[in-house]
Amino acid sequence: MADFTDAKPPSQPIQPPLPDAAGAEAPQMGGGLSVIQYWAEHTLSPEGPKLWQTLLHKSACLSCAWGTGGQKGGFTNETGEKVQRCMKSVEAISAEIQPAAPPQVLAQPIAELQQLTSLEADRLGRLSFPMILRAGSDHYERIGWDEIYQIAETALRQPPERIASYSSGRSSNEAAFLLQLLMRTLDSNNLADCSDLCHSPSTVGLKQMFGSGTSMVSLENLQQADCVVLIGSNAPANHPRLMNELIKLRDRGGKVIVINPVIEVGLVKFASPAFPLTSLLTGSEIASLYLQLIPGSDVAVFVGIQKALIEAGQIQIDYLQQHTQGWQAVVDQAKATDWETITTICGISQPEIELAAQMIARSQTVVFAWAMGVTQHDNGVDNVFSIANTALLTGNAGKPGAGTMPIRGHSNVQGFGSMGVVVTDRLKQEIQQSLEQLLGRSLSRVPGYDTRRLIEAADAGQIDTLICLGGNLYAANPDLTQAKRAFSQIDTVIYLATKPNLGHFHGLGRQNTIVIPVFNRFENPHKTTTESGNNYVRLNDEGQTHLKDADLVSEVEFLCELAHRSLGDYPIQWRQMLETRYIRQLIAQTIPGYEAIGTIDDTLEEFTIGGRIFDQPQFSTPSGQAQMFVTPLPNLQLPTSEQFGIPAQLPHRILSLMTGRSYSQHNTVVYKPDDRYRGMPHRNCILMNAVDIQLAGFTAHQRVTVQGDAGKLENVEIIPGGVRPGSALMFYPEVNLIFKARMDERSGTPAYKRVPVVVYAA
């Protein structure tokens, strides 16, 4: 374990006093007894028995990609450790075991349903019968399966460039594989996926650097790290079990460096129910160093860290020479960039950056982990490059206990990528070749639309048919007005979903909108698999639904039947795939690293995907070396009040707005309106720094208008809290109404974390 006792004392105070993480009423640490209380309330309530049954079911947790559960039992992680499921798991299950939404409620005029909030839409209950909204009608009505398949099959007969799919990472690998095979057999490459809005910059960036786009760190490796750099992640809310690894790391003397414009209370101190004696009551310190940077400036921080390492003679030249390419240019860039430029862009002082560099250099094994604060920027890929460059300069890639670790989102979003649900230029060559062999012809080379480009194409009237395998394409997008308009230009929209959401009421097609109710992961009548963010494949057992007299279909069955009706037996006997073991055999033959899935039905052995975890500095690039890239510093200038059309005399403040999740929501689905850890009591809040509140002449809790380049939200309550001055934070999906998508061109990911807004008193 590294020793920090002789670390150079900083020349000036390195840690700015931690601002209050949140408002006065907010708790002073993350986790805590309220988590236990939530657990207890739910598991002891009338839904308790069903909840327990589901928690114990052998299937992967529905919520995040940390990936607890699976064949080894609902409470086991991949190293065989017995762990608890966090309350996010309970939250997700609770939503799925709701009673069915009453038919008369779903048959209300669509204008009524459009009044519902995200929370209200979810609380309607589970979808339990298929329904259609036809052109000229003002409400959804029940529809029979034959007519559904007829409409769908006709809709797929359009030219391939005019048909598209969108998917979200809750479905299985089997459904994902079928979806892409169906689309590619039809010659369409329009395979948009929620990862386009999420970790696509990580996939694109890491693939170029290491030849593999996922985490190179296994859970076992993480457990050997002695430093974790956690960048742009609110893990206490979104990946709670990762917090236990950070607590254990601190307990064994390791360091955690947090890089985040928001002081997230749970990243300062977290009280974990996993350690009732040592952590739950008093809390465990998480961050050893907290760098509260200006949003969007991560590249500057990492170039700064690189510069400090170079100046201290702490980069690993031997390692770079042997295992990397392009390192000299990266070193030259850091040397040539002066400190003032770096510190002005990121707002972090040189001594603080130097301290971070020293912590990294003095650690034997460092894991660099990140989430949406890194990827959702117009330079998302550069952010990823700059982090991985830093890992390489210090020799922290390709050894046990170290490496780059994107913290993935949806519980099977990574599986969708592995199965080839990607646009053409992101499809692995091996998969392309195998599919061409299967089809007996070459695949279409048309680029295909990723998620943002799909919305643009639809908005331009270029899409006739859209199949949505889960998710909420409407509300996940920036500029909801555009998203709604885009949907209205699509003739046929088919949603497969477990529960109603805003998309089903606002994302409506021109001719037909069909909502098909599906079994969720623990209800499917067949086995399925999923892939965690740590590259671990889990096998999910068959299950049953609690819904009585429900007319549900499995995603696999729907896709098989639709494919059979559209394509007959070409290139496979689609109906045979209802036996999902055959799909797994096909996956084993097609997807690199997935060979072991071919026998998983017999062995029941879950496995780590081959070729992903790098314990040795031998990467999957053609040369075996990692490729490094120079990362231009971002220009973070905000528009002026004239550009916003705001009279200069009106009291106002122009801010860089971060948009993301509250404590109790899963993406576009809100479970509870407030975020107690940030002191935000409802959805229509803006978290601002006291300095900005004062400079604009506002007061705490005043109601203001927040305006972006696509619209405004009114009557927004100002909440003072731990955001970096000059920036603010609001919740999606509501805030998606007010801004257009600037995006990272290389990955297609919108800059959700740096939205220029003006705040003024109405």
Ligand SMILES: Nc1nc2c(c(=O)[nH]1)N[C@H]1C(S)=C(S)[C@@H](COP(=O)(O)OP(=O)(O)OC[C@H]3O[C@@H](n4cnc5c(=O)[nH]c(N)nc54)[C@H](O)[C@@H]3O)O[C@H]1N2
């Ligand atoms: N309970 C729950 N779990 C979830 C989800 C959920 O909605 N609810 N969603 C799932 C999905 S799909 C995903 S992608 C993940 C999302 O997990 P996260 O990425 O943790 O979620 P976000 O709310 O987007 O917040 C990201 C963090 O980035 C910080 N940030 C913002 N801008 C910047 C910046 O410029 N630089 C840096 N360094 N940090 C910045 C924010 O302050 C925030 O702490 O969680 C997954 N798990």
Ligand SMILES: Nc1nc2c(c(=O)[nH]1)N[C@H]1C(S)=C(S)[C@@H](COP(=O)(O)OP(=O)(O)OC[C@H]3O[C@@H](n4cnc5c(=O)[nH]c(N)nc54)[C@H](O)[C@@H]3O)O[C@H]1N2
């Ligand atoms: N402003 C802003 N916007 C963002 C983000 C942000 O940070 N800020 N984050 C982005 C990110 S990271 C992501 S991943 C996207 C999320 O975008 P999506 O993945 O499209 O949205 P979700 O809200 O996760 O989708 C929820 C719906 O999925 C359906 N569902 C749940 N389980 C299943 C299942 O097993 N099968 C099927 N077929 N359906 C199911 C339910 O009907 C539920 O209503 O949002 C993006 N949008």
Ligand code: SF4
């Ligand atoms: S950390 Fe993620 S995968 Fe693990 S129990 Fe919690 S929500 Fe589920």
Ligand SMILES: [Mo]
């Ligand atoms: Mo995500």
